[in-house]
Amino acid sequence: MRVFSYISSYKFLKMPSKVLSRSLIPVRFRSTLSPEERMRYIQWCSYVVIAGSATVAAVSLTRDFMKAGELSEGKYGLPSIGGDFNLIDHNGNPCKLSDFRGKWVLLYFGFCRCPDICPEQIERLVEVSDRIMLIEKPKYPLVPVFVSVDSERDTPDVLAKLFTTFDWADWY
Structure with missing residues (x-):
């Protein structure tokens, strides 16, 4: 939280109202949220996006590792050695x-x-x-x-x- 409070002190994050009219914050919250509440809203949205991305990456990597493990264990078939011809x-x-x-x-x-x-x-x-x-x-x-x-x-x-x-x- 300390990092985000430090970042919020930058001037470029304090946007004028013209920019806020085109922002992603829902219309019903624009007039009622104070700048601190807006920053918390943005922080929570960032957390959700990061957590979702991490979950998707973890699931896809787990599937890849499971497939690689199956191939290395030899579950894809065994040769027929020593049979009649x-x-x-x-x-x-x-x-x-x-x-x-x-x-x-x-x-x-x-x-x-x-x-x-x-x-x-x-x-x-x-x-x-x-x-x-x-x-x-x-x-x-x-x-x-x-x-x-x-x-x-x-x-x-x-x-x-x-x-x-x-x-x-x-x-x-």
Whole structure:
């Protein structure tokens, strides 16, 4: 209250009657309120506006924090890891997860129309798998699997032609 009484002593707050006729104070209070009462009325209106603004800000911030908390807690969905899958090999035969049980699987994700890197990387994978099979003689067989990321153009016929070209007979 001390701050507002200090502010009311400024000359610019003591408005002439011409300005008061256009002010926000209701007409019925203009003639009956003394300058001190007018200042109290303005103070209370300011309090109401500030309290309302603070309430709106608090509610909106609380909602934002609740949404952020839900996202950080992972309530928006969990990935499906380790489930069964269905693939088609280069001969058109279906492959499932159970076909690869008890085997080491070497996955390669690519596409047939990759001009440079894909065939080179697959040749490296073939070399690595051959070395592992010859040198290490693993307990479980190593099965290389080519997973196409371009299923529209990489049909089983195209994959079969690619596999015979590069002699990848044991690939799925």
